[in-house]
Amino acid sequence: MSDTGDLLHVVTNDDISPGRQAFGKAIVWASLALLAATALVQTLDRTGALPIGLSNWRPTLYAYVLFSICLCWSQVLIRGEQGKRVLFVLPAALFVISLVVFPLIFGMMIAFSNWNLSSPDGRQFNGLDNVRQMWSDPFYWNALGNMVWYLLAIIVEYAIAFGLALLLNAQIRARKFFRVAFLLPLMLSPVAVSWMVGKSMLEVRFGPIANLARFLGWEDPSFFSSPELARATIMVLDAWTYIPFMMIMILAGLQAIPKDVQEAARVDGASAWRGFWEVTFPLMLPVSITAILIRIIFKLKLADIIINLTSGGPGGATDSVTSFIYREYRDRSNVGYGTLLAMVYLVLIIIFMTILMKLADRWMRPKY
Incomplete structure (x- = not known):
């Protein structure tokens, strides 16, 4: 008996007439022209x-739905x-496009408009006026500068998280208890952290941390009085919330390292520091x-702790870009300008993360 293979999964070429193919292409281009004309009008x-x-x-929207139907139909024709196999993916792709592309286009239209919710005139196209306002807005550039400091704090957070992961990976007493205890801040909402710690424990008059600082000799323990101290306090609160996230990822990586590799390093006479620097750290x-x-992605969205504690002051x-855009919407009701700032920030994030991921890929590529 000859082996003919699994014919159930073999797709043969259909005998499709040129007229049928021409009709399929015609309905696609006609529906696309209708969609473009409707959007232009x-x-x-x-x-x-x-x-x-x-x-x-x-x-x-109706023209896009018609175009989607015609596109799916044309694939069969x-x-x-x-x-027909393409239809398993194409409708979902068209739906995702509608959820991404159309809001993005609408956001671009708002970004180049003067739309203040307190104005009775409604939305009006103003060209590049919002761009000029952004270029001369010192508070926006100050928020971008603050983001540099917030991102640099990740280096310290990573060092602390790595140290805690090494500690919890060692054979210490009550190791399971400490693992749960260190994860508790991650279980709290940043809003809860800002109120529980920032508004209560750091309160100047009655907060326990402020009273402890006063007992240690700080006459006026106001954690949000000066710009540098307020920014540092925001960094500490945000770090306390998200260091457990980095710690648990690093701990999982440490537990995945084969024990034989570390034992071989000790047998070869490597000290604890040299074994960490030349074996554990490269593997991690x-x-x-x-x-x-x-963590950088989370940091770029930093807003809730700042909004609840200082409102940018x-x-x-202490303003981050996200908190500044939020206040532009909430306090000034300036939808057009706020949308432009958000669009520019999105472009900066895409460029920044693309560069970082390319550098990360180069660092993790094996050296031969």
Whole structure:
């Protein structure tokens, strides 16, 4: 008996006529042209160049739904059985695109508009005015400068997390208890941390930490009085919340290192420090870089502790970009300018993280 293979999973080429293929391509291009024309007309209507009086963006949404249906249908018409396989992925991809691309386009339109919720005029296109305002806004650039300090603090956080992971990986008493105890800050919301620690324990008059500082000789233990001290306090609170996250990742990496490698280093006469620096740390480099990159992503979103504790003060000294954009929305109701700041910050994050990931890939690449 000859071996013909599993014919159930073999897709043969369908006999598709040229007319059917031409029809499939025609409905795709026609629906795409309709979508582009509808979006263009609505854009001109919104900018006032072609006032038609459309109240919302539903026509563009309906045109996109029609384009999606035609695109899926055309895959079957043009590719036959193989096109049916594409339908397992294509609808989901089109849905994701609608959730990403359309809000991004709408956000870009808002970013180049003057839209203050307290103004009766509504949203008005203002070209590059928001860009000029951002370029001359010292508070926004100050928030970007603060982000540099907040990101640099990750180096200290990583060192502390690595030390705690080494401690919890060693054979010490009550090791399981300390693992749970060190993870407790991670279980708390940053908002809860800001109120429980920042508003209560650091309170100048009755806070226990402030009273302890006063007992030790600090006459006026105000943790948010000066810009440098307030920024450092924010760093400490944020670090206390997220160091356990880095610690647990590093601890998992340490436990995955084969014991034979460390024992071989000790047999060869390596000291504890040399064994760590030349064996443990290089093996932990992929885990360390992953933990640092994830921590950077969390740090770039830092806002809740700042908003609850200082609202960016004193004088914007503790503002992160996210908290500054939030206050631009909440305090000034300036939707257009706030959206532009968010868009610029998103572009900066994409560039920054792309460079970091390329550097991380180069560092983790084996050297031969």
